[in-house]
Amino acid sequence: MLEITPSHYMVLSAALFMIGVIGVMVRRNIIIIFMSIELMLNAVNVNLAAFSQQWQHVTGQVFAIFVIAVAAAEAAVGLGIILAFYRNKETVNIDEMNVMRW
Amino acid sequence: MGEAIVFYGLSAFILGFAVLVISTRNTVHSVLFLVASFLFVAMLYVLLGAEFLAVIQVLVYAGGIVVLYLFVVMLVNLKRAPETHQDPRRQTRLGVAVAGAVLAEFLAIIVYSSTNPSAPAVLAAGEVIEGGNVEQVGWLLYTNYLIPFELASILLLVAMVGAIVLAQREL
Amino acid sequence: MKVIWLIPLLPGIGAAVTGLVGIRFFSKAQTALVACGSMTLAAFLSIYAFIQLLALPSEARVYDVVVASWIPAMPLETAGGMGAFAVDWAFRLDPLSGMMILVVSGIGLLIHVYSTSYMHGESAAGYARFFCYLNLFCFFMLTLVLGANLLVMFVGWEGVGLCSYLLIGFWYHKQSATDAGKKAFLVNRIGDWGFVLGIFLVFFTFGTIDFHEVMVSAAAMPIEATEFGVISLICLLLFVGATGKSAQIPLHIWLPDAMEGPTPVSALIHAATMVTAGVYMVCRNAVLFTHAPMVMTIVAIIGALTALMAASIGLLQTDIKRVLAYSTVSQLGYMFMATGVGAFGAAAFHLMTHAFFKALLFLGSGSVIHAMDDEQDMRRMGGLKMYMPVTFVTMLVGTLAIAGIPPFAGFFSKDEILFQTFLHNRALWVVAVVTAGMTAFYMFRLMAMTFYGEYRGPAWEDAADHGGAERPGIDTENEVDRSRGHGAWHGPHESPPPVTGPLMVLAVGAIVAGFVGIPAALGGGNAIEHFLEPSFTAGVGPAVGEASEVVAIESAAIHSNSHATELGLMVLSILVALGGVALAHRLYLKRPELAEAWRARWTGVHRLLLNKYYVDELYHGTVVRGTMSGGRGLWRFDGRVVDGAVNGSSWLTIVASWCSGLFDRYVVDGAVNLVGWSASESSFSLRRIQTGLIQNYALIMLFGVFVFVSMYLLIS
Numbered sequence: 001m002l003e004i005t006p007s008h009y010m011v012l013s014a015a016l017f018m019i020g021v022i023g024v025m026v027r028r029n030i031i032i033i034f035m036s037i038e039l040m041l042n043a044v045n046v047n048l049a050a051f052s053q054q055w056q057h058v059t060g061q062v063f064a065i066f067v068i069a070v071a072a073a074e075a076a077v078g079l080g081i082i083l084a085f086y087r088n089k090e091t092v093n094i095d096e097m098n099v100m101r102w
Numbered sequence: 103m104g105e106a107i108v109f110y111g112l113s114a115f116i117l118g119f120a121v122l123v124i125s126t127r128n129t130v131h132s133v134l135f136l137v138a139s140f141l142f143v144a145m146l147y148v149l150l151g152a153e154f155l156a157v158i159q160v161l162v163y164a165g166g167i168v169v170l171y172l173f174v175v176m177l178v179n180l181k182r183a184p185e186t187h188q189d190p191r192r193q194t195r196l197g198v199a200v201a202g203a204v205l206a207e208f209l210a211i212i213v214y215s216s217t218n219p220s221a222p223a224v225l226a227a228g229e230v231i232e233g234g235n236v237e238q239v240g241w242l243l244y245t246n247y248l249i250p251f252e253l254a255s256i257l258l259l260v261a262m263v264g265a266i267v268l269a270q271r272e273l
Numbered sequence: 274m275k276v277i278w279l280i281p282l283l284p285g286i287g288a289a290v291t292g293l294v295g296i297r298f299f300s301k302a303q304t305a306l307v308a309c310g311s312m313t314l315a316a317f318l319s320i321y322a323f324i325q326l327l328a329l330p331s332e333a334r335v336y337d338v339v340v341a342s343w344i345p346a347m348p349l350e351t352a353g354g355m356g357a358f359a360v361d362w363a364f365r366l367d368p369l370s371g372m373m374i375l376v377v378s379g380i381g382l383l384i385h386v387y388s389t390s391y392m393h394g395e396s397a398a399g400y401a402r403f404f405c406y407l408n409l410f411c412f413f414m415l416t417l418v419l420g421a422n423l424l425v426m427f428v429g430w431e432g433v434g435l436c437s438y439l440l441i442g443f444w445y446h447k448q449s450a451t452d453a454g455k456k457a458f459l460v461n462r463i464g465d466w467g468f469v470l471g472i473f474l475v476f477f478t479f480g481t482i483d484f485h486e487v488m489v490s491a492a493a494m495p496i497e498a499t500e501f502g503v504i505s506l507i508c509l510l511l512f513v514g515a516t517g518k519s520a521q522i523p524l525h526i527w528l529p530d531a532m533e534g535p536t537p538v539s540a541l542i543h544a545a546t547m548v549t550a551g552v553y554m555v556c557r558n559a560v561l562f563t564h565a566p567m568v569m570t571i572v573a574i575i576g577a578l579t580a581l582m583a584a585s586i587g588l589l590q591t592d593i594k595r596v597l598a599y600s601t602v603s604q605l606g607y608m609f610m611a612t613g614v615g616a617f618g619a620a621a622f623h624l625m626t627h628a629f630f631k632a633l634l635f636l637g638s639g640s641v642i643h644a645m646d647d648e649q650d651m652r653r654m655g656g657l658k659m660y661m662p663v664t665f666v667t668m669l670v671g672t673l674a675i676a677g678i679p680p681f682a683g684f685f686s687k688d689e690i691l692f693q694t695f696l697h698n699r700a701l702w703v704v705a706v707v708t709a710g711m712t713a714f715y716m717f718r719l720m721a722m723t724f725y726g727e728y729r730g731p732a733w734e735d736a737a738d739h740g741g742a743e744r745p746g747i748d749t750e751n752e753v754d755r756s757r758g759h760g761a762w763h764g765p766h767e768s769p770p771p772v773t774g775p776l777m778v779l780a781v782g783a784i785v786a787g788f789v790g791i792p793a794a795l796g797g798g799n800a801i802e803h804f805l806e807p808s809f810t811a812g813v814g815p816a817v818g819e820a821s822e823v824v825a826i827e828s829a830a831i832h833s834n835s836h837a838t839e840l841g842l843m844v845l846s847i848l849v850a851l852g853g854v855a856l857a858h859r860l861y862l863k864r865p866e867l868a869e870a871w872r873a874r875w876t877g878v879h880r881l882l883l884n885k886y887y888v889d890e891l892y893h894g895t896v897v898r899g900t901m902s903g904g905r906g907l908w909r910f911d912g913r914v915v916d917g918a919v920n921g922s923s924w925l926t927i928v929a930s931w932c933s934g935l936f937d938r939y940v941v942d943g944a945v946n947l948v949g950w951s952a953s954e955s956s957f958s959l960r961r962i963q964t965g966l967i968q969n970y971a972l973i974m975l976f977g978v979f980v981f982v983s984m985y986l987l988i989s
Binding site: 002003004005007008009010011012014015016018019020021022023025026027028029031032034035036038039042045046049050052053058059061062064065066068069070071072073074075076077079080081082083084086087091092093095096098 | 103105106109113116117120121123124129132133136139140143146147150151152154155158159162163166167170171174175177178185186187188189192194197198201202204205208209212213215216235238239242243246247250251254255257258260261262264265266267268269271
Binding site for chain 1: 964965966967968971972975
């Protein structure tokens, strides 16, 4: 229990990921949902870093960097979409974003 | 012993701020909690010996992305509360329940795999890269992962262009 | 001589000009100028070519001109392996064709001149049409005569047939004329069928259709004296063609009916030139025919029979042109008899003299008909001698010539034929002599009924300008009025110079044409036959073979017979002819009642002859009726069986399509609708999933993750 193994990091990661999932499921503010997605990405990064330490190899960290890059891109584009949507609909409530259905 | 204390402390902060992020009503507060959570994750990276990743986490996430969020939150100047309207068909409880179930399954897997550890594969001796963490990451990025790295930069460029286009007034 | 290809072409150009331009734009004078001009040029060119031909030594009198390659060589099966079927548009000038082009272009020119006056009653368009056809006829006839191979000859052969059809039916609003035209055309088709088969067989046998090459090849083959071989078959087929064109038994029926055409046409086509094409063709293939003695016998017998039969029919005809038509058939029979006994030279000689005197007789009859206001029945004529002296004298010359009275042309040629027949076959000779007597009789009967005795025609109004000026024209549509005579007619009168001119020229021809063939017995050299002889043999040389032997034998036979025999025969034939003349004189001038008595005594024979041996009726009863009933039967078969089958199949199709329509509507459409219906129904329920709520979708994803992780847990 006192020795910190990758399993501990995985538990942390899983918990963080599920907090993100619950955020996505529960909140109706799309900005919060995006932040929950960032949390999930962070959970993944924690996992990658933990395995990198276990294997004594930095490839995991390199992957984490790529994840961060993708997260940045996603945040930029996603927030752009949110802005554009808000400009048209005056709302960020995801329950009102239902025009693309039957 | 010390590592354990630090890990548990950091974990508590990370998870606590994360929970605050998704539970706070005020969006600005939510963003600030997110920054805090990211910073503690950065400390966790330091604990894991990934100093370069920690720096990137602080610079990019806490410094860049979250500021972007903050800007958006400021720009979305809501006249009414954002979460007033609620669709009756959304299955919030079911979602939370499934999420809890998945988490339970994950924990079961983790517990199961940690009690029956598979022999860790030993890396070939020649692949161990000398030098500090930053040097190692840099080496890999500019040799083995050069093409993904360049692709990532192109992705960022495209995302930038896309964001600019989307943010135009006359969309 | 290089320009002999121009000889046919000139009338062809004339025909094109008058036909394409003249019918709409030319006046009569212009049409006449173009037509006669082209014929004049052709006649002069023919004379020029003939003179050049005469200048050559007798064995080298052959001149070939290849105008163009017509059918390039193509491989075709022949009896001796694969041959090359190549046909040149080639013309050949040799003594035979040289004589023929003189006859065709010379007489053609005279008849053109004659027609300028004779056809004056036509409208300008009809006038141009007439001359277009006439020129076209000359074009084809000259092509036929000059053709160096069978196919070029065949082109001319068919072309003259076409022109004959067009000209017989020239007055196409007359039912009888169009019927006669069709009859001529159809009967000729039977002959042409034989001719075409003959050409095929010639190519199959010899690998070529060039006259000279065929001649050389045939000369090298044995004479089929006993068995009926391939050459005999060729000759028989060619002779079938000749019977059609030259109106021999059994295809002679069209020629008398062809007299429905304008008289110049009868003179040119149905007396002087076209109908002799059959004789010409047989002469052209003389070497082939000498190699088929059996066919020669058939030719001789058919010729003799035709001569006798046609002459006997001619005895009692009352239509002036029909008498001449039967006379033509009879004379053609003479020519075939001559070729049948191997006397090709005599046949060609008679062909030439016949062309002169028969054209003369026809033109004279045309003049008479014209003068009598389109009356053709001799019973309504008589005593015309005093009204139209020139016509009378010239026709008398023609009659003497055809009757065989010396020194007119017919005497020499006919006597040559009689003599040759006598040497060959006595029975045929007897037939020929009887025919000669009949010829003299009916020709003088014609003269007696037309020119002597009392005038029996209709009366005419005694107008001031009687007996002279040219009449306004013939009114063909007004046939009913004709017998009464209409106001413009002022009695029989002499024809204008364009009519009498050719008559006089032809009369001179009918007198002198025979002098080129004065037989040796009378101290002459028989120049024409010696002149023509190269055309009937394969040429002088080792390849001549047996054909020349035949000629040699025959010439030896001729020489062995004493001239006394020949002289005796001549005297006999003259006596027979005079007997015929005397009988005609007695029956129709001195004692007309005797004719009535004879008619009463031999009613059966009289009726038989008057009805032309019922040949037309026989053909109508068998061939025409058979064809018609066969056609009707086929029509019925068509109506019942073929139409029934077609209608049945269409009914079947309708039923089948109705069934398949049902199937389509209920099964196929049902399946399609079922698919669409099930898709729409399922989508109606499935679209409830599409709430448009992103978090529901995320929930489903999460649920999927749950499922996968659960599976992982269960497996491990």
